Each structure stands twice: as structure tokens, then as C-alpha cells.
Amino acid sequence: MTKIRAAITGVAGYLPPYILNNEELSRxxxxxxxxxxxxIGIKERHILKEPGKGSSDMGAEAVKLLLAKTNTLPGDIDLLICPTVTPDHVFPATANIISHKTGITNAFSFDVNAACxxxxxxxxxxxxxIETGYRKKVIVVGAEKMSSITDYxxxxxxxxxxxxxxxxxxEPTTDEVGVMDAILHSDGVGLTHLHMKAGGSVKPASHDTVDAREHYIYQEGQAVFKWAVSKMADVSVEMMEKHNLTPDNLAWLVPHQANLRIIDATGNRMGLPPEKVMINIQKYGNTTSATIPLCLWELENKLHKGDNLILAAFGGGFTWGSVWLKWAYDPK
Ligand SMILES: CC(C)(COP(=O)(O)OP(=O)(O)OC[C@H]1O[C@@H](n2cnc3c(N)ncnc32)[C@H](O)[C@@H]1OP(=O)(O)O)[C@@H](O)C(=O)NCCC(=O)NCCS
Incomplete structure (x- = not known):
């Protein structure tokens, strides 16, 4: 029987207009x-400044652009998944809100919390x-208002x-393209090193938690850095060895954009020349679950059908993984 795979058939991104550069940060x-x-390697990052707007507003903009670009009717989408650590609310899911804002009425939708x-x-x-045949048109939209949990x-x-x-x-395809394999890991030891102290069920929000600035990202940078460098490189090399992928037959590494030094270390371990490593961290910083699709969006015109890509990430949890993707279409 012919194998059904899931192929990416379109990509779109949204960046809020305000740019916070290093000069302003240094003030x-x-x-x-x-x-x-x-x-770190970051020059500037976009910030959603408009009061009352959240991750779903950016997610909805990206989804509307994606639907228009792929000539897809909202009613044809049958599943929407939103990875995010900055949901609009603890509940309901931001995915539900994005679906509502974009007229996606025939889908079920849910959030995924796996940080970066x-x-x-x-x-x-x-x-x-998609591979099981249960759903045919699925949107994955990473949407993050990281500024809402960042302590300035x-x-x-x-x-x-x-x-x-x-x-x-x-969408489903029977061509030899799409998501070929994924290696995913997690280790709860990461809680110690990277978390938000309050606002969850362990320590609900109170005047004290606000006064203690506990509703922001807490990170032990050096510990996270060491884990990220080794795990992101290990899991990418594991994917290469498992499928005989080499620096020659790999077109791109599309890494999560957290720190240029982590990206460089991963590319080096894989033996890739710098021109095969996607980097846009200098313009956008770490946008958590949006970094990899933002990279794909920027790369789109350089990608050809059949190109081998390794997507790799490491983040809070800890969570990490790599995906081998064969790109499904030529530049339009
Ligand atoms: C956060 C990070 C950039 C810090 O870089 P680092 O090289 O580890 O820096 P350190 O934390 O060791 O700090 C070194 C010094 O720089 C200082 N420093 C920290 N931030 C600074 C800043 N923005 N500007 C100037 N100095 C700074 C520290 O206070 C410290 O000073 P000290 O030596 O006098 O104590 C780095 O650890 C990192 O990228 N970690 C992983 C982040 C990540 O991947 N997160 C994953 C989420 S997906």
C-alpha cells in the first residue's frame, strides 16, 4: 500500500510592526x-505593543495570510494546532480563539505546550x-507574545x-516528500532551570507573586545553554545517521533560533557549511514556537521539491527534537 505522508503545502508569517533594537534595550x-x-547574536526583535492584543491576534494574521496564499477556504481546514507558551488565557485554548477569528468552523483545535x-x-x-487518514487539511500555527512574560x-x-x-x-501526499521522521524527547529535570514561578496551580497569582515579579521567565542561562548545545546537536546528528543524510545531500538545517552560538555549534557538529544553516535570529530573536516556521517562511523561495531539511529545536521542559522533512514544492 502506498504510504501517505503529511506535506507542508504553504507557509506564512506575521510580525508585529514595533521593533525593539539593542540601542533601546541598552537604555x-x-x-x-x-x-x-x-x-547571543540578536540585533532587534518585534514586539506586539497594542493593548488588549495577544498571541491569538498574531496567530490569526498568520493563518489568514496562509489561507489566502494557498487558496484555501477556512471551512476546509479540519484541524488547527497552536504550539504556544504564551496562550491568550490559561483556558480556553488559543487554538480555539485563532480558529474563531479566522472563520475555521469545521475543525477541532488545541494547544501544545512544549516551549521552544x-x-x-x-x-x-x-x-x-494525516498519515492515519483521520484529517486532511491541518494548520500548525506557532504564536507567541513572549514580551508578555519577559521581565524588562x-x-x-x-x-x-x-x-x-x-x-x-x-496536506496528505503519496509523493516521497513531507514529514519523513521525527525524533522527540523530553526531560522534566528542565523545570529547575527554566520556568515561570507563579500563575499556575502550584502558585496562583496573588499580590505577593506580582510584587516578587514571578510572572516572568526565570532562566538559569548557563545550564540551559549547556543542555541546548549538546541535545540539539545530538538529536540532529542522530537523525542524519539514522537516514544516511550527509552534509552533501542535506539542503538545510532549520534550527530553533535561541542563541547564535547554539545554532553554530549544531551546524558544526553536523558538518554543515554555514550557507546550509538558516539564521534569522538577528532580526527576530527567540520567538519560541514561531522561530522554525518563520525560518521556513523566509526560506520558501530558496526551497525546491525533494530538498532534505532537518528542523531542530531545544526548549523549556526540557524538550528537544529533530524532524527530517522533504520539501514538497518548488518556488512559485
Ligand atoms: C542567556 C545567555 C545569553 C547568557 O550568556 P552567558 O554567556 O551564559 O552569560 P552568563 O549568564 O554566564 O553571564 C556572564 C556575565 O554577563 C553578564 N550579563 C548577563 N546578561 C547581560 C547583558 N544583557 N548585558 C551585559 N552583561 C550581561 C552577567 O551578569 C555575567 O556577569 P558577571 O560575570 O559579572 O557575573 C546564555 O546563557 C544563553 O543563551 N542560554 C541559553 C538560552 C536558551 O537557549 N534558552 C532556551 C530557551 S529555548
Whole structure:
């Protein structure tokens, strides 16, 4: 029997217009453009400034662009998955809100919380629904208002993050393209090193938690860095070895964009020349589950049918993984 795979058949992104650059940041906290560029590699990030707007608003913009671009009617979408760590509300799911805002009325939808690996987790979940034949047109939309959980008085975290959303459409194919394999991992030891202290069931919001600034990202940077460098590289090399992928037959590494040094280390371990590693961290920073689809959106015109891509990520949880994707269409 011919194998059904899930192929990405379109990609779109949305960036809020306000740009927070290192110069402005250095007036907010004790930092410099030079420190941020050397240690992280970020020059600027987009921030959603409009009051009353959240991740779903950016997600909805990305989805509307995706539907228009792929000539897809909202009513034809039968599943929408939103990986996010910055949901509009604890409940209901941001995916439900995005579906509502975009006229997607014939789908079921849910969020996935796997932090910076969220897009890869959601891609694999979507792919399984398609491979089994249960669903035919699936949207995965990473949407993150990271500025809503970033402490702009903490110089060790505030340069890192940005806001954005990006979405892909997945459809069944019997061609030798699409999601070929995924290797996904998690280890709850990550809680110690990267979390938000309050606002969940363990420590609900109170005046004290707000006064103690506990509704922001808490990160032990060096510990996370060590884990990220080794796990993202290991899981990417594991994927290469499993499927005889080599620096020659791989077209691109599309890595999560958290720190340029982590990206470089991963590319080097895979033996890839720099021109095969997608990098846009300097413009957008770490937009968590939106980084990888944002990269695909930017790369779209350089990708050809059959190109081998490895997508790789590491994030809070800890979570990490790699996906081998064969691109499904030529530049339009
Ligand atoms: C956060 C991160 C950039 C910090 O870089 P680092 O090289 O580890 O820096 P350190 O935390 O060791 O700090 C080194 C020094 O720089 C200082 N520093 C931290 N942030 C600074 C900033 N924005 N500007 C200037 N100095 C800063 C520290 O205070 C420290 O000073 P000290 O030596 O006097 O104590 C880095 O650890 C990192 O990228 N971690 C992983 C992030 C990540 O991948 N997150 C995953 C989510 S997906």
C-alpha cells in the first residue's frame, strides 16, 4: 500500500510592526549592543505593543495570510494546532480563539505546550493525524507574545525574546516528500532551570507573586545553554545517521533560533557549511514556537521539491527534537 505522508503545502508569517533594537534595550537595562551581539547574536526583535492584543491576534494574521496564499477556504481546514507558551488565557485554548477569528468552523483545535520545541511536537502530531487518514487539511500555527512574560528589568533574559506568529498548512501526499521522521524527547529535570514561578496551580497569582515579579521567565542561562548545545546537536546528528543524510545531500538545517552560538555549534557538529544553516535570529530573536516556521517562511523561495531539511529545536521542559522533512514544492 502506498504510504501517505503529511506535506507542508504553504507557509506564512506575521510580525508585529514595533521593533525593539539593542540601542533601546541598552537604555532600559545595563547592557550593550556589543554584549548582546557577541553572546547571543540578536540585533532587534518585534514586539506586539497594542493593548488588549495577544498571541491569538498574531496567530490569526498568520493563518489568514496562509489561507489566502494557498487558496484555501477556512471551512476546509479540519484541524488547527497552536504550539504556544504564551496562550491568550490559561483556558480556553488559543487554538480555539485563532480558529474563531479566522472563520475555521469545521475543525477541532488545541494547544501544545512544549516551549521552544512546540512547533516540532505539533508538526509530528499533525503529521500522525494525516498519515492515519483521520484529517486532511491541518494548520500548525506557532504564536507567541513572549514580551508578555519577559521581565524588562532583567538584563539576562530580556534581550533574548521577541513576538511573532507563523503557520504552515499540511496536506496528505503519496509523493516521497513531507514529514519523513521525527525524533522527540523530553526531560522534566528542565523545570529547575527554566520556568515561570507563579500563575499556575502550584502558585496562583496573588499580590505577593506580582510584587516578587514571578510572572516572568526565570532562566538559569548557563545550564540551559549547556543542555541546548549538546541535545540539539545530538538529536540532529542522530537523525542524519539514522537516514544516511550527509552534509552533501542535506539542503538545510532549520534550527530553533535561541542563541547564535547554539545554532553554530549544531551546524558544526553536523558538518554543515554555514550557507546550509538558516539564521534569522538577528532580526527576530527567540520567538519560541514561531522561530522554525518563520525560518521556513523566509526560506520558501530558496526551497525546491525533494530538498532534505532537518528542523531542530531545544526548549523549556526540557524538550528537544529533530524532524527530517522533504520539501514538497518548488518556488512559485
Ligand atoms: C542567556 C545567555 C545569553 C547568557 O550568556 P552567558 O554567556 O551564559 O552569560 P552568563 O549568564 O554566564 O553571564 C556572564 C556575565 O554577563 C553578564 N550579563 C548577563 N546578561 C547581560 C547583558 N544583557 N548585558 C551585559 N552583561 C550581561 C552577567 O551578569 C555575567 O556577569 P558577571 O560575570 O559579572 O557575573 C546564555 O546563557 C544563553 O543563551 N542560554 C541559553 C538560552 C536558551 O537557549 N534558552 C532556551 C530557551 S529555548
Amino acid at each position: 532600559m537595562v545595563d547592557t550593550t549592543d556589543e554584549w548582546i551581539m557577541t553572546r 520545541s512546540g512547533f516540532l511536537y505539533a508538526l509530528q502530531i499533525a503529521s500522525q493525524f 528589568t532583567d538584563r539576562t533574559t530580556c534581550p533574548l525574546f521577541g513576538d511573532a506568529a507563523a503557520a504552515v498548512l499540511l
